[in-house]
Amino acid sequence: MAFVPGYEYDVFISYAHVDNICFPDQGDGWIKQFYQNLNLMLAKRSGRLDSIKIWWDTKKLDGSVLFDDSIAAGIEKAAIMICLNSPGYKASKYCAQELDLFHKKAAGEPGGLKAGQQTRIFHVLLNNIPHTDWPDELQGSTGFPFHDGEDQHDFGDTVETTSAQFKAQMRHLKDAVFRALETMQKEAGSASAPTKPKKLAGKKPSTAKASAAEKAPATNTESVASDEGFTIFMSEVPDTLRSPRKRIISELEKNGYQVLAGIPPPDAKEELQKETEAALQTSGLAVNLLDIYPGREVVDAPDVWYPQFQTELSLKTEVDQLIWIPADSDFAEIEEGEYRNFLTKLEEGELTKKRYEFIRGSKSSLARQIMDYAEVIKSKSAAPIEDDGEIPVLLDAHENDHLYALDLGRSLLQNQFRPFINPQEDDPRKNLDLLGKRMSQVRKLIFLYGNVSKDWVLERMNAALQLILTNNYPIEDFFIYMAPPHKEAGDISINQRLLKVNVIDNSNDPTLTEQAVDRFLKELKLQAG
Known part of the structure; x- marks a missing residue:
């Protein structure tokens, strides 16, 4: 299909x-x-x-x-x-x-x-x-x-x-x-699809507060959410990030995403909370762009800033959340102690038990990161763990081995396995949230060890183990598939008790031969049974 x-x-x-x-x-x-x-x-x-x-x-x-x-x-x-x-x-x-x-x-x-x-x-x-x-x-x-x-x-x-x-x-x-x-x-x-009435969630955050929302600065951009597409909530930002935020919203909308933004400024904290929570209920992803400058204060709440308050409201929901600050942000330069403490705890993961993606990065790549994160969320909700008797597996490989991984994935498809693909990076600790999202969909995780260092594979496995411990993902087995070039017997060995690690050595086959596939499938199906 x-x-x-x-x-x-x-x-x-x-x-x-x-x-x-x-x-x-x-x-x-x-x-x-x-x-x-x-x-x-x-x-x-x-x-x-x-x-x-x-x-x-x-x-x-x-x-x-x-x-x-x-x-x-x-x-x-x-x-x-x-x-x-x-x-x-x-x-x-x-x-x-x-x-x-x-x-x-x-x-x-x-x-x-x-x-x-x-x-x-x-x-x-x-x-x-x-x-x-x-x-x-x-x-x-x-x-x-x-x-x-x-x-x-x-x-x-x-x-x-x-x-x-x-x-x-x-x-x-x-x-x-x-x-x-x-x-x-x-x-x-x-x-x-049959015609159906629009959800209340698909409207502007609140028609009763429209007059307040219309007071927002001209640089704010608002898009009405609909039943179609994927909705992203973009919180208020300090003035230093207003122009980048506007460009990002434009790029997201050009790529088919619905964006809820422009909610402030209701002047009262209670009104702001109500508007923000209504928007979050309709969204699949909350994006909070922060800086060392906290932004504008809520009128009736001293030391409460719009960006921080909306970030905290998002953290109280089940909505997937991406939090970003500029790569060169130095918290020591922040004059407001309360805000400095907030950012420090946010980055160190001490503010809440909720999992979220915290990024120090550049403005130029931010729109792409948001879209990649949104696509992972969409694929997670779209794909059940079991489907038509196929066994879901995740094939994790460095970009140097992507063509070999493609051939291996096709062989898995032809033999009652449903392979998922994970983005590969030179840094094995990057994109861990994406790795975690994909791991939540599968039972077995395959690490391809080919044209990449042994240390890269081991570091990738350690990261996956930590994600399993933190999130209780349903992974049953790890497989290390040793692909060309040639590797010595016993080149890689794992000593851990959480999961069984199966090492398959097909590194002596210059191409993905039928014999190599058969050896791997035999072991994979044995463990699946």
Whole structure:
């Protein structure tokens, strides 16, 4: 089943087979590597391996072969198309047929060629092809450049899949594709859902207090929550963070999130509390942006500041919460002792027993962190622990091993396991809250030990153990899957009593062979039993 209801495939990749040809000693072709990277990045974005279905043709069509019925069927059943434009693409009559067929069928569907504000045909440029040479169906789009051409006269070469430019463009493409698919998913759900009255929670925080809310500074941005999408509560901020907050709200809304903001200023503390609690009841995530400057005081409550008070109210709820301060914040510079004590205890986790995400970071990456956190919350609520007899497992791997992890995950899917993917970092202690959210959905945790240091794997396991102890997650077994390159027997050993740790050594297999998979599945199913 595809991510977008009503379709069999979410993405159809249209390309010229000449662009996938490589020298014998160069491994996989460029198109296959593009597909593998896109597939894995979309899996990470959605939270589940192969939750987004991609169709790409592996057969080589030439002039003696008729246009394949399976290709036509794939196009008819696809939600969006990605065109990999190149001289080979322009020269291929099959590519022209694919693009023409999708363009016509999409134009005749509800919503037409648009998914929200985006096109359903994504234009990837493998070379710096002049606009005048683009197919008519791609005119008007800007395209995603995967070439090194520096000006309009430089035709350029397709960038290597290991380059920084490739990775950066893949992130942009992945985000754009996922936004389009998510928009189509929501539209499909809205179209099929029975009409029902709006919840009170979907309205502004309070119609009775509208006159007070309208007194808010012009820099505050307010969006009405609805039954659709995911709602994020953004608390009031000090003046130093007002402009960044406004930009973040705008970016969140552009990505389809509902944002509740602009609640202050009810001047009375009691009114502020009532307004804030009403907004929190409708929200899936509370975001509090703090600084060493506490912000404006509540009129009838000296030494009570809007940002702190709304943060404390959020901490009393069950709503998932993200708290952020600038990376260079020095609490010693805070003049107000009460506020300094509040921030210190907040960072050290001594203020409440509730779990929350506390981040010291930069403003530039904050919107992305909020969206990543929101996606994890959404995936947690959407996926039960058991589903159709499949055994849920979490595959945790460093980005150096992501392609191997992708192949291993597919093998698990084919053998009654439901693999989840966790974001990988160079620092094994980063994104621990994301790790914890995913761990709450599975019974077994697999650490891939391949092109990464043993210390990274051990540190990752220690972090997972702490999360289990703190949150009583339902993890039954740890597995360390030793992947290539070669590792000596007994290279890694664990001595702990909380969970059984199973070490599977497949590091001598240069690729993921059927024998390697069988050995792992045998052990995994043995423990599952």
